[in-house]
Amino acid sequence: MARYLLRRLFLIIPTLFGIMTVNFIIVQFAPGGPIDQVIAQVQFGNVSSTGRISGGEAGAADGSESSYAGAEGLPPGMIEQLEKQFGFDKPAHIRFINMIGDYLTFDFGESYFQNRPVLDLILQAMPVSVSIGAWALLLVYLLSIPMGIAKAVRDGTRFDAWTSAVIFTAYAIPGFLFAILLIVLFAGGSYWDIFPMRGLVSENWDTMGWFDRIVDYFWHLALPLTALTLGGFATLTMLTKNSFLEEINKQFVLTARAKGLKERQVLYGHVLRNAMLVVVAGFPSAFVSLLFTGSLLIEVIFSLDGMGLLGYEAVIKRDYPILFGTMFMLTLIGLIAHLVGDICYVLVDPRIDFETRE
Secondary structure, eight states, X not given: OHHHHHHHHHHHHHHHHHHHHHHHHHHHHSSSOHHHHHHHHHHTTOGGGGSSSOGGGGOOOOOOOOSSTTOTTSOHHHHHHHHHHHTTTSOHHHHHHHHHHHHTTTOOOBOTTTOSBHHHHHHXXXXXXXXXXXXXXHHXXXXXXXXXXXXXXXTTSHHHHHHHHHHHHXXXXXXXXXXXHHHHHXXXXXXXXXXXXXXXXXTTGGGSOHHHHHHHHHHHHHHHHHHHHHHHHHXXXXXXXXXHHHHHTSHHHHXXXXXXXXXXXXXXXXXXXXXXXXXXXXXXXXXXXXXXXXXXXXXXXXXXXXXXXXXXXXXXXXXXXXXXXXXXXXXXXXXHHHHHHHHHHHHHOTTOOHHHHO
């Protein structure tokens, strides 16, 4: 197992390198880079919002041609200054090599438009995303495991049929669409104004007592967690049910029943450990799934200052340091989580040996 883990740790480096290479190449061909964003702001007269170039530097038109759309009439000195400022005065391969070298020391550079180190922005946003994903995962497991066991015990009954209908209907609804529905119904959209529409805490959160802070925090999380839990709940419930059904029909369960053990003792004393192998070991992967696919959109919809909203705004503004920095961190977290998942398999069932399987 030690050699397997060591090999997986070494594989993280080339995997990260490959993912960053592909995404760097894709970004080079994407239209509308940061210089185009600044040029557009110059043309509309609000370039000072970047905090880098003042509107007075636009100068008079000189008729020079430029490869940037909308740059006609701007002085060539401004374009050269922008290219140097954003690092585009160097060839793409040099910029990529410098970026990878800096990333080895977790130096993600400085945001183009926020004038702050990217690492500080990521460290500020990371706890929000992690907390949302952790609470959502906890709710998913607390709801799915009892429901999956109940469905396995009552397999084929009316309870199993109508709960399956509800679960698959919920699974078919995208999380972001359900989030919008919750806002319309319960956040003052068209009906009831019960829950806050955006943010993680209220504006006066700092002045509250500790109990009021806890209540306010979960009050803001009510709608995002409900929307985020929907898809994961359906998947894990059916996984739990199928795992229990597979174990219930095995010979050792029949033997335990023949010895006169009560059904509860059979389920929770004999079946539970084997059936929960896949469910428990998949905990890290489930967390990454919620963090990557679910919370990113939910953060944007509910204006939660997490990694999802940070990355989304970086894409819109073409803030490449934030874009690549968040991508690097999320990919690294995902790779480490999958490695932790393999460790969980061994901890739950020591009979598993990945080295012999390879």
